Amino acid sequence: MKPITWSILLQSRGAIKLGGNPDMDGVARVAFENGMEEAIIIGKDHTGFCMHPTRFGVMHPSLKINLTKGLAEALHKYGIRAIAYVNFGMDGEAGRRHRDWLQEKSPGQPALVTPDHYADLCVFSPYLKEYMLPVVKEILLDCGADGIFFDTMSAFFYCACPVCRAAFKKAFDKELPLADNPExxxxxxxxxxxxxxxxxxxxxxxxxxxxxxxGASVLFNHLGGPAWPFPLPEVVEGMISCDPPAFFPWVSMYASYQSSLPTTGDVFIERFARGWGDRNANTTLTMRYKSAAIFAHRQRFCIGDRIHSDWRLGPGTTEALKTIQAVWRQFNRALPDELLNAPDFLLLHPEAYRLGPARKAFQKPGDKRQANGWLAALGGYRLLMDCGRSFMTLPEMALTRQLQPGRVLIIPAAEYVKPETDALIDGFVTGGGTVLLVERVPRLDDGSLPKWCGFSTVEEDSAGPRVGAVYLPDLGTCRRGKDDERPLLRSNVCKLESAGAEAVFYGYPQEHAEFLHKTPYASFYMASDSTPMDTPLLTCFRYGRGKVWFLNCAMFTDYTDGALPVYKHWMENLLRRIHPRADFELVSPGGDVEIVSYRHPRKRETVHVLLNHGGRRTSLRHLFTSEQVIAPQPAYPVTLRIRSKADLHITVDGKPVEAVRRGASVHVPIVMDSLWKFVKCTEKS
Ligand SMILES: [Zn+2]
Structure with missing residues (x-):
C-alpha cells in the first residue's frame, strides 16, 4: 500500500505575517519519520500569493525568504519529493490587477472577485500563458519542486467573458448561451x-x-474522481486525487471508487474537523476510523494539514501523523498489494451525473444533475453497505477492467450511458451477466433505449409537483397481525412498455394517488391502496444468456434521507434473489458494518476488512456537517457468510475462530467490538 502523504500549507491573506520563525527541517523530519515519500507544499494559494521571489506572480508582502524553495530543499534532504500546490483558476491578486482575466457569469459581470482574497479567473484568457504557467515554471525550476498539485476548483466553470464568447462564436457562428436562458x-x-x-x-x-x-508529477484535484467521473487527459492511467467531505459515507465511497482504477489514488481529506484541515480537535478514534475507511480500500491518505504561519508545525500534527501511520502499518500488513479486489456487486457512478446526455449539460449553470446524482450515489452506497454486500463503486471508465463474470452491475438513476458503456453492458449480459437498473432506464446518444433493457417505451413521471408515493409489496418484510403494513417509499414510478421485460411484482399506490399527485398543495401521504399499480415495480428481461432487472422506484435516492431498517430488510431479500451466487454476505441486524473483500491471486484464500461505521441514521442530503467518534462504537454481532464448497480455516485478527457449515455456505459469527477486523479464510487442503 502506498505510504501516507501530507499537504502541509495554508491559504494566506495579505495581512497575515508569514515565515517569521521557520522550521523547515522539523517539518521534513516528521514527514520522514512517518514513512512519507512525497508531500504537498505551498506554491501559489487561493489569494494568489507566491511564497517565492517571482518575476511573473505576486510574492506575499510579508515574506523575507523563499518558503517554497526552503521546504522543498528540506524535504529533499530526507529523500522526499516536494509537490507544490498551485490554485489553477483562483487567484485574487491576478484578478484584481487584470479585470479582463476574470471569469464572467454573464457578460460584464465577474463571477467572483473579493477585495483581498479570492477571484475566479478564466483559464482561456491570457492568464494561463502570461501568468500562471510562468509562475509554475519558476516553482519547478527556481524552487526545485518535483511536481505540481493543481487545485482545479472553479477553473473550468461556465464563463461568458469576451474571450469565451468570441471563441464560441468562432466555433459555431452562434452566440454563447447565457445563464439566464436555460432553454x-x-x-x-x-x-x-x-x-x-x-x-x-x-x-x-x-x-x-x-x-x-x-518526470515531474502533475495532479489536478478532483479530475477523474467522483465529482468529475469521466476520462480527461491523464485520466484513467494517471493518478487521481480527490477530496471528499470528511464524513460518512463520503470517505468510504471515494476510496472505493478510487480502488476501481488501475493506479492507487489519493483520498485527500481537508475538512477533517472544524478547522481547515486542523487535526488538533480530532479525537484519536476519529483519526483511526477515517484513516481505516481509506486504507480498507488500499488507497493513499493525503492528510490535509495546515502549517503555522511562522512556517513550522502546529503541536497536534506530530501526534496525529503517528496515530494515522500506526493504522496504515496494520492495514499494510493485512492487505498485501498482490491481493485482488473481490466485490460481488459493482455500483456504477454514471458520467451523466456530471455531464448529462452526451456531455450536453457539462458546466451548464444551475444544472441540478450533479446534486441529484450525489443523492442516488450516497443512498446506494449506504444501502448496499447496510445490506452487508461486498461491492465497489466505480465510474464507467473502470468498467472494462471491473465488469467481470460473477459480479452484478447496479446502475442507479442513470439518465444516459455513452456508446462504449452500452456496448460493454450488451456484451456482459449476452455472455450471462446480470444488471440491475434502479430508478431510471438510461438512454443512448439518439435518445433511444438500449436493446438490453427490454422496454420499447419508458416514460419518467414528471407530472406531479412533488414526489409521489409507492408502497412496497411484501418481501418477507411486512409485520404480521394488527400492525400489518407496507413500507412507504417516496418515489415516482416510470410508465413502461415492454419489449420482452416481464413483470415480477407490483407496488401499491397511495389512496387517491391520481388526484393527490397533481394537487400542488398536498402535504402528506395517504395509506396504501389495496389494488396494486398497473405498472410493475420490478421487471426482469432475459437477454442473451443474462438478465436485466429494473427496480422501478427511487430506492437509493430515498434511502439518502430515510434509511429505515425496513428498506434494508427489503433490499437484502431482493439482492439475494438477484445475485443468488454472491460469494460473500455480512448478515448484520443493524447494517453499519462495511465489508471490503479481497482474493489472493494464487492461494485459495480470501481476506475481508470489516469496518464498523457506528449506528448513525442521519439524512445524507446536507453537506458539511462535522463528525467525531468520541467513544468506542457499539459492538455489533454479525455473521459473515462465505459461499464455499471447501471447508475453511478462518482467523479474525489473526486468531482462529469456529465456523458453521450451512448448505453451500460457511457461516462465521463475529462480534464487531473494535473499529475494524481482518478476516482471513483459507481453504483446508
Ligand atoms: Zn472566459
Missing amino acids: DPAWDLYGPWQYERMCNCLQTVYQHIRDWKP
Whole structure:
C-alpha cells in the first residue's frame, strides 16, 4: 500500500505575517519519520500569493525568504519529493490587477472577485500563458519542486467573458448561451465544446511542465474522481486525487471508487474537523476510523494539514501523523498489494451525473444533475453497505477492467450511458451477466433505449409537483397481525412498455394517488391502496444468456434521507434473489458494518476488512456537517457468510475462530467490538 502523504500549507491573506520563525527541517523530519515519500507544499494559494521571489506572480508582502524553495530543499534532504500546490483558476491578486482575466457569469459581470482574497479567473484568457504557467515554471525550476498539485476548483466553470464568447462564436457562428436562458438550444453545443476546450487546456499544461521538467508529477484535484467521473487527459492511467467531505459515507465511497482504477489514488481529506484541515480537535478514534475507511480500500491518505504561519508545525500534527501511520502499518500488513479486489456487486457512478446526455449539460449553470446524482450515489452506497454486500463503486471508465463474470452491475438513476458503456453492458449480459437498473432506464446518444433493457417505451413521471408515493409489496418484510403494513417509499414510478421485460411484482399506490399527485398543495401521504399499480415495480428481461432487472422506484435516492431498517430488510431479500451466487454476505441486524473483500491471486484464500461505521441514521442530503467518534462504537454481532464448497480455516485478527457449515455456505459469527477486523479464510487442503 502506498505510504501516507501530507499537504502541509495554508491559504494566506495579505495581512497575515508569514515565515517569521521557520522550521523547515522539523517539518521534513516528521514527514520522514512517518514513512512519507512525497508531500504537498505551498506554491501559489487561493489569494494568489507566491511564497517565492517571482518575476511573473505576486510574492506575499510579508515574506523575507523563499518558503517554497526552503521546504522543498528540506524535504529533499530526507529523500522526499516536494509537490507544490498551485490554485489553477483562483487567484485574487491576478484578478484584481487584470479585470479582463476574470471569469464572467454573464457578460460584464465577474463571477467572483473579493477585495483581498479570492477571484475566479478564466483559464482561456491570457492568464494561463502570461501568468500562471510562468509562475509554475519558476516553482519547478527556481524552487526545485518535483511536481505540481493543481487545485482545479472553479477553473473550468461556465464563463461568458469576451474571450469565451468570441471563441464560441468562432466555433459555431452562434452566440454563447447565457445563464439566464436555460432553454437556449445552443446549450447542446456548449457542453461538448467546453469539454474539448478543457481537454486542450490540460494537454497544454501537461506538455509545458513535461518540457520544463521531465518526470515531474502533475495532479489536478478532483479530475477523474467522483465529482468529475469521466476520462480527461491523464485520466484513467494517471493518478487521481480527490477530496471528499470528511464524513460518512463520503470517505468510504471515494476510496472505493478510487480502488476501481488501475493506479492507487489519493483520498485527500481537508475538512477533517472544524478547522481547515486542523487535526488538533480530532479525537484519536476519529483519526483511526477515517484513516481505516481509506486504507480498507488500499488507497493513499493525503492528510490535509495546515502549517503555522511562522512556517513550522502546529503541536497536534506530530501526534496525529503517528496515530494515522500506526493504522496504515496494520492495514499494510493485512492487505498485501498482490491481493485482488473481490466485490460481488459493482455500483456504477454514471458520467451523466456530471455531464448529462452526451456531455450536453457539462458546466451548464444551475444544472441540478450533479446534486441529484450525489443523492442516488450516497443512498446506494449506504444501502448496499447496510445490506452487508461486498461491492465497489466505480465510474464507467473502470468498467472494462471491473465488469467481470460473477459480479452484478447496479446502475442507479442513470439518465444516459455513452456508446462504449452500452456496448460493454450488451456484451456482459449476452455472455450471462446480470444488471440491475434502479430508478431510471438510461438512454443512448439518439435518445433511444438500449436493446438490453427490454422496454420499447419508458416514460419518467414528471407530472406531479412533488414526489409521489409507492408502497412496497411484501418481501418477507411486512409485520404480521394488527400492525400489518407496507413500507412507504417516496418515489415516482416510470410508465413502461415492454419489449420482452416481464413483470415480477407490483407496488401499491397511495389512496387517491391520481388526484393527490397533481394537487400542488398536498402535504402528506395517504395509506396504501389495496389494488396494486398497473405498472410493475420490478421487471426482469432475459437477454442473451443474462438478465436485466429494473427496480422501478427511487430506492437509493430515498434511502439518502430515510434509511429505515425496513428498506434494508427489503433490499437484502431482493439482492439475494438477484445475485443468488454472491460469494460473500455480512448478515448484520443493524447494517453499519462495511465489508471490503479481497482474493489472493494464487492461494485459495480470501481476506475481508470489516469496518464498523457506528449506528448513525442521519439524512445524507446536507453537506458539511462535522463528525467525531468520541467513544468506542457499539459492538455489533454479525455473521459473515462465505459461499464455499471447501471447508475453511478462518482467523479474525489473526486468531482462529469456529465456523458453521450451512448448505453451500460457511457461516462465521463475529462480534464487531473494535473499529475494524481482518478476516482471513483459507481453504483446508
Ligand atoms: Zn472566459
